[in-house]
Amino acid sequence: MMAEREDDRKAPERTCVATRTVRPAEELIRFVRAPDGSVVPDLKRELPGRGVWVTATADAVRIAVKRKAFARGLKESATVDPGIDVAVDELIERHALAMLGFANKAGRVICGFAKVEAALLKEPVIALIEAQDAGADGVRKLAQAWTRTGKSAPARVLRLFRTSQLDLALGRSNVVHAALLAGPVSAAFLARCNALARYRGVSDGLDQAEAAGSNAASGEEPAETDKA
Template sequence: MAAKDDDRNAPERTCVATRAVRPAEELIRFVRAPDGQVVPDLKRELPGRGAWVTATADAVRLAVTRKAFARGLKDAVMVDPAIDQTVDELLERQTLAMLGFANKAGRVVCGFAKVEAALMKEPVLALIEAADAGADGVRKLAQAWRRAGKTGETRRVGLFRSAQLDLALGRSNVVHAALLAGPVSAAFLARCEALARYRGMNDGPEPAEAAGSTAASGEEPAKMDRA
């Protein structure tokens, strides 16, 4: 393939769906596989011409509707109508893998009592709470953060179900976890923000205090945390 067709290091690219010019890190690269199928290249490692799409599910669906992949790749291609969901699953898998790395680095504390204690004495970057967590536990941990009187803002990550957290952390019944400061923790939060943006959750991980206020709105607790 000619060097001029290697677009992987370009600082900016044009979205084939919207025609907006954006920094490369705000787009997803797609390539044509040998069988003609369009596949996402999230790591930007695959050779050949790429078609770049704004990193949101809406933009990927728009690219499918407008048949923009064939134009961007300048070749006949086959596109799975559910390619937006494929990208979502890949982003989710990468994010959970990064959480696993943070756990192996000793930057994750699990279990309600341990998380509550960590909020008082550890550099907590984020509260990780299962999407099916009980409202009462979410509210109480938000209150614990306020009682700690620390400056700055702890984030709340609620993108994953308890079963997904179990697999990522190698534990059972994970509902509440604390993410401690560290490079791999920051990388995990960046992945969370990218996944949230892709799904149209504009703010990504939300402030822990706001999450506690929302959780106190009358929902019934979904499950207890035995991790």
């Protein structure tokens, strides 16, 4: 039994029970049967017992639910919450926001439109964090400010969280624009953002900044921009 558990957790590739495709373990989510018989996600791959693996996207999780693939893969009866795809999204999101909080405590996050704009000129900014409800005009202006720095890499713009979520993670109010500075904890935060964006099937890169700029050009009314 122990060997089976080790194989389940450490194998470099696993088969998705929803799509039957073989993928690197990093591209899948492990699920296990809890003592009460419910199926729960095991993002850290630490929970004991037999696991089943699903491609790390909401679509694949929904397919697994529809096809009753969890019980089949676990080889025993199991209760699956019909909204487990949403629960997984919220869990990945919480992990990302928690890591953002750690990055902030490490001094790797700068908040406020004016401070972010200034940081682009003198700090090792690796990404811009924009609230989902940020005004398109502010997003466009900061993307343009990044371009003016002459940096070879295009601006990475993260638009995965609402202002209220950023407020809680960073311990301040009305966080609309923030800059992420280089550092190990920042890299860990970006890895979690990658997982969240992949799960949602969205892009969190330059194309979103360009789309926001197009909205502003079309006359869309921007939301209030923080000036801290």
